[in-house]
Amino acid sequence: MVNRWVKHVQDYAAKNNLSYGCALSKSDLKDGYIPSVKMRNKEKMKLKDDAIVKGIVNSLVKRIKLMTDSDRPIVLMKYHGASQPVKDIIKKDYPVYYSKLISK
Numbered sequence: 001m002v003n004r005w006v007k008h009v010q011d012y013a014a015k016n017n018l019s020y021g022c023a024l025s026k027s028d029l030k031d032g033y034i035p036s037v038k039m040r041n042k043e044k045m046k047l048k049d050d051a052i053v054k055g056i057v058n059s060l061v062k063r064i065k066l067m068t069d070s071d072r073p074i075v076l077m078k079y080h081g082a083s084q085p086v087k088d089i090i091k092k093d094y095p096v097y098y099s100k101l102i103s104k
Contacts, residue, residue, distance in 0.1 A: 008033045056082060057089050064090075064097040075101065 013023035067075045091098045
């Protein structure tokens with residue numbers, strides 16, 4: 001795969017009937033080049049954390065949905081051991097399952 005900048009220079013050179021090296025010396029070469037936007041590590045970690053929370057929520061909701069009376073203590077333990085964002089998401093987005101978990 002070719003670097004985006006290299007591809008831009010090659011396209012510029014072909015469009016203006018220049019060699020690659022000559023195209024590099026042109027002052028208007030940068031015009032029209034759009035650099036890729038890279039995520040910072042904090043943004044990457046946030047996406048990763050969001051995916052982990054979503055996975056935990058889905059797993060816990062599935063457990064609550066299939067919960068029987070004998071499973072109730074284990075599911076409650078898992079719910080109370082979850083982080084606050086997970087609890088908030090379940091309470092807000094899944095009120096039916098939340099009430100099933102809390103009632104009794």
